[in-house]
Amino acid sequence: MPGTIEAKLAELGITLPAVAAPMANYIGYNLVGKLVVVSGQIPLVDGKIAVTGKVGGWVGIEQGQQAARICFINLLAQVKAAAGGDLDKVKRVVRLGGFIASPPDFTQHALVMNGASDLAVAVFGDKGRHARTTIGVPALPGDAAVEVEGMFELE
Template identity: 50%
Template sequence: MSTFETRLAELGVTLPDAPAPAANYVPSVITGDTVYISGQISQNPDGSFITGKVGADLSVEEGAAAAQTCAISLLAQVKAACGGDLDRLVRVVKLVGFVNSHGDFTEQPKVINGASDFLVEALGDAGKHARSAVSAGALPFNVAVEIEGIFQIKP
């Protein structure tokens, strides 16, 4: 078990299999020491989607929990891109988080903190990253949150 996976286990998290793409795209692209992970959507461990508009159907706290599920899927995709070796991960470089919300909702950063806080707790300094948190009028399958990421890895 990798060092990062040991820490995840201490937090009670086991990485799932990397989710398969839902359309005509690849889950990750590696160029040099950078891996780009396609947007990961909020879903429960059983694969069901976490849906609804944050601020209307879901609270900010529920949205943050949904964002954490996206972060877990991002790490699963990084592990898959690295041939199953999560210890190739050097750091999280950037996240772009989309929150399914109405135009008057302004707490997107608090929602995406669910992913950011989790990554720092799980990865330490390697989890600190640049980030954007934006509103989306709708997301695929009506999911609450979608997050894409850029990661530095060991070649």
Template identity: 50%
Template sequence: MSIDLMAKLADLDLTLPDAPAPAANYVPYVQSGAQLFISGQISNGPDGLILGKLGADMTTAEGAAAAQTCALALLAQANAAVGGDFSKIKRLVKLVGFVNSTPEFTEQPKVVNGASDLMVAVLGEAGRHARSAVSAASLPLGVAVEIEAIFELN
């Protein structure tokens, strides 16, 4: 993929955050052959963690915005994994999204669309991916969303 990640994000009025450090005993990413596995990234914006439970104290739109912050962190981790040379990324293969939600909440796919839409906006056709969007009774630190990714490398 020949993309200037920083320029594309700037066109969207977004900036790439620093790649978050692991919060426990794991690594932020692992390369296995031509696949890059990015550990789950939690919803964290410029003002700190985005906490809440969809269906209780957060709207679907707020959840989608939280998912977008996860996507930015995933891109930051991918960028770190390739040493800042985003041309080494061929495509996004899969996202797995976890939504902190009540048992009655059924709009997990709309929440995770916040990440999916950003990936397609930034990566174009190479950002179209397989996906899961599932409910979780609770997520680490009480965050609203956590998303992990698999990228294919050139």
């Protein structure tokens, strides 16, 4: 029987993907006591980067928000693995960090990152409210438009 969070994901039409393998010499997550620190996730769907390019260039804000949402879904897959398969063990989304590939004159990074933040709150309710940093960068691995990292507290 699925837990409360799994039921919420199903209600939102979200199926978690398999955990993505790291692209270099690092691990997908690090469990330190009750904190899960998740490495940056790009918008992978079925093993391919779903949104590439620069937000504010040829990628619109709405596409960037969707990319951030996909990144958060990939974060959840990592957290589920760290929590032994039970997302109901998540006590709080502590922090999200967003990296938005964008031209130098783009200033709407926070709007893009709301794609991840809004989903965190939709999935976890008040436990999904988190601290956040969002920055613009000239490029991301694989030409991904967005990358999101996170920190979660487990029960």
